[in-house]
Amino acid sequence: MNMPEDEFVEKTFVYKFPTCTTNQEYVLEVPLKIPYGGNVKELMYRIMSSFKLPCYVESDLLQSLEHAIKTLTLEFYDEKAEKTLEDAISGNLDIEDIIKNWEKTYKQKTAEYADPIGTTDEELFAAAYHKLVHSPSLEPILQAEHKFGRDVTEVIQMRDSHYEQLTQKQTEEMRVAVESLEAGSTEKSINEMAGRHFEEQSLLQGHWGSRVDALKLDQRRQYRNWIMRLLEEQQTNMLPTPVGSPILSMPPIRPALDNFVHSEEKNTAEYPILEESFTIHLGSQMKQMHNIRILTGDVLDFCRIKKSDSGMDPTPQRLQTALGLYSNDLCGLVLLSDNHLGSYSGITKELCSICQLTTEFHFPPIDEQLEKIREDVKDAVAWRQAHHREVNDSQTKRSTGSKSLQTGDVYITRHSNLAQVHVIFHMVVNDSLRSGDINSRHPVILGLRNILKTACCNDVTTLTIPILLVHEMSEDMTVAWCTKRAELVFKCVKGFMIEMASWGGAELKNLQFLVPKGMSEEVFGTLATMLPSIFRVSNPLVFKATSTPQTPKK
């Protein structure tokens, strides 16, 4: 650590001792750093040996050395304190300023002087929920969540089918009008029709939008009240079975639902799901165990709540997610997205629509979260610009002045209504990832490190990473490209995990590498075999019956 210059002074220690034979005195001058940090006795012995002093001066030398160091140190401190005191008395120091600074630190950092912060509503609700899901109430809570969710999904499906109907009707109308352009309809009338269509569309959108929002708001209010009531009741009369569900009266939408077909039967089993798991040990001397899994699949499958067969019961994944929501074992997912932060295009849009299928009971809805992040981006851009003056990196220079997020930046959303994840790390990526040659200093790799670090510091202990840093397979991804990319990510992640041990947070327990669906079995096999060679698979200790020692006879 670099000491500021005034933290110590050089002083000279002078020691005199008489010679035995003559009246002369030996004089010794030793430079000393004040305050002296080392062991005085050792210094004394070193002086003795380097000046070849006779042993009879030992105790005398020690005494005077100790005394000298003590007085010099006190002098040093006194001088310093006197100087500032002088400054303060004469008014050279701004006392008010000093007072303000100290007040600030006391208020910010100590519980005694800080403004009392009670438990926030958020924390209160979190505690209540966490307690309830670890009690017999778990079942009804999940049921209620599921039912609420289904109601929203149904309304949304109704909305979608109405849209479809309207669009169909409008297209048809337009087609007829265009076909009869000569016969009767004019350009003007077609324009008018287009305008009318647009109005109809937005009307419908507004209608359904407000209906969904109202429903969600209502559900959220009901749900949260119910949870708090549930806790109260459980605490007061220790009911073994919880009170009934919060669902009181819902708009009668069920009959209308039968009218339309479930167009949402998305086939996820187009490709066989390939998967392999390993247990590894990391660390050179003290080993830490981790589970590693490599599997194929669509990244959003971790978010989508699959319909169970009957549709009446919540899926087992939901149970896991509910139990872990406020625990110290969170599940995270790395999602590669663009820097638009918007819900209008790309994978973020898809994610948003998945999130909006059901009500978010715990955190703000995803669009609100994204809105808040947009605010934070402004701060981040300002911060970045302020720090650019110091950093003169060619790579960062290029992007100076950019008002949006850059490749490798990560924004984070929190969810309670997804299938297997609580936290989504959205990493901003660009097209450079499609090319073959990225190295470990690519911003996305650094972003990955930041993700791991954030995960570590916030107790995200299960993390899913797209191994190829892309979500979809494409033509130009050759076998060589895949193995090269996978090797890079494996190695970097391993390095970060070793580094993680010093971050003082939670260790990653489960690491999942996600391979885009549609990858051939051979390539998957190559990647899977690469894993145990890069991450050393733990070496089980095998006991042979013969190697058991006989216990010594007594």
Add this chain to the structure above:
Amino acid sequence: MCPALLENEERCFGGMTFFAQSHPVEVCGSNGLPLTPNSITIYGKSQFLKTIYHPNLSTYLDIIRSKHERIVVVAEYNGDPLNSKKNVNTDDILKIAFQCLLGLQYMNKLGLVHRHLSPENILFNKSGNVQLYNFGLYFMTDCGKNVSFPIGYPKYTAPEVFLSSGVSSPKVDSWSLGMIIAELLLTKSIWSGVKLSQCLRKVLSLIHCETSVFERLAREINCYNIYKDLPDKVKEFVDCCLQIHPLKRKIPEELLKLSIFEKFLLQNEKEIEKNLYRNIIVRKMDELYYLWQLAGGDITVELKKQGLIRSRPPILSIPNLVILLGQMFGRRDTAGLFDLRVVKIPLDTLHQRLSHIPYIANYPWLTDQMRVQSQEELIDAASQLPLIIRERDTEYQFYRIVLYDRLLQVYPITREAIIEEAHKDIPPPVRGAVWAALLGITGDIQKYYDMIDKETPTHTDRQIEVDIPRCHQYSELLSSGAGHERLQRLLKAWVRNNPHYVYWQGLDSLTAPFLYLNFNNEDVFPLHKILHLWDKLLLGDSSFPLLVGLAILKQLRDSLLTSGFNECILLFSDLPEIDIELCVKDSMMMYQNTPPSITYRKHQFNQPKDVNWLEPEPGTEKMPRICVDDFLDLLDNSPDRLIAVDIRNNIQFERGAVVGSINIPFTSVQLSLTHIETLGPHAKPLVENKNSIVVIIGPHDQNNALFADFLIKCGVVGVCSLQGGISALRIKSPNIIVIPR
């Protein structure tokens, strides 16, 4: 009936917790390695505090580092804080001041400054004695550098502390003490109910005070009448403390020399003398803390119960945005405030656990020969259990600790007994001291160590510097700054002290466990495992390590044999899980079964056996050799474990051979046929041999080696040859050579 253990125990544990300051994002140290987290630095520094024992200072018992840079400090908590006391008379106030000064003086001697002195941190127990609590906070945080919160109560802090950053001198404590004593004397809290900023302003406005600060304070809070009536000497003392100018303020040592404390000093001396001969045994707090933990005590749980560790669900504080440079935005963070509260934890759990043990058990008897008197049945029953269970048995550990404590008190005359006991096991808290005893360390070791120059640069410095950050870094202790420094000093001392040896890379690992245990005395396995190994290692002699290696090899044998050399090296660097206890047991057994001369190592000195050592002939190095003394010893004491095979020809054998030996003439053996049956019926003992030692007696080492090789190939175990053959036996002990029937 004697009272139960811990019946009248007034002492408690005090637990407090705070967060270390986390480093700003992505900073590297000057050596390119990432910075050590502050919590580890604090952990390392605070180890020193655990060695401070003083009647007026609360002993530090444990420092725990937990997730997210949290530090938990456990210390002795004896009595109640001073601010809970009302109406103390002047004499008692002076006694408090006196004892505080004693504590402060001792701290200053060690280079410590309290900086955090306040009525909350002065504990006052039933017998009226005072202990300073929390005295190490300023030290362990490296003068407050490793934490983000300020240290010290605004009201009691000396004005110069606010004016300049940087290190504080011992004189700030004099000021704080002055303020506290002034408050007690005036029987009224100074500036009570004043806002923080005003309080700071008031402290700083004192610097303009030209007269007595004490008087001014008294006037300010309308207590001038009380002030007036105070004895002059008392006023003088407070004035000495409350000097605006540090130059004029006295340090605790000087304050103690004031005439007002004269009688206390005398009294204190008398009491020390009296206590010296009072034969009461009070168990040390750190032992009790160890046992309390074994009995199920957990400081973190206690802190949680009191709400000092508030667990906010992590999902609520995760940030919104992390940009490439690692900077975070939108973090919802509220934790991390420094909470001064101390949780007082009584020893109840431990008391209950040990309630049936009589007080007298504190004092185990030793016999005249300084051996341990008969051990209780209880221990014998418990000692059959595996080590890992024994180490977790509160009661068993209590007896062991008491015993070792007793033995170590009178060391070195009890060295024999200690070795005997160490064969059973060593309880962790006393391991450091016991190791020292086993190594036969006596005399003024500290002085000797001080004399070794550990600072002048030498040519091995570089290597040491490179090795240290790579040695057992998972251990919090050894990865802290203080740990590095100590290890470096230790290694340098070793290099200095043993100029005839060369520093080698494994040495750092070798010294690490020693340092770990004797961290404060400065004295390729995970540490916790290696400790048990060393326990036994120190008991054995130099050849024991060989066997340990062998035991490890034995465990890995199956996997090793199937892989090539390079894979073997990899395997070792990867070190699979090795069952250390099994390993220790194995090597112990082998050690007991193997005659010492077989594992005799040439490059070892001070060995009684090297008298008989002969250089092996070329080509016979592989063959283990037993010396004549060991052979005779075996023959006398356990003839059933010995099979002597005489490979001289019949005629020589007929003339005279060792009792009970079998004759298999070397010339009659077909070396290529590796079946024991080819040797004929008299080789039967060899076939049935399980555990015995097969000693080959023959005149030529070359032939012996060939025959030994043959036997081993036939699957016979424990083969070795007698050094010097029959002629050596004849010289040494002619009467064992008889004419076979």
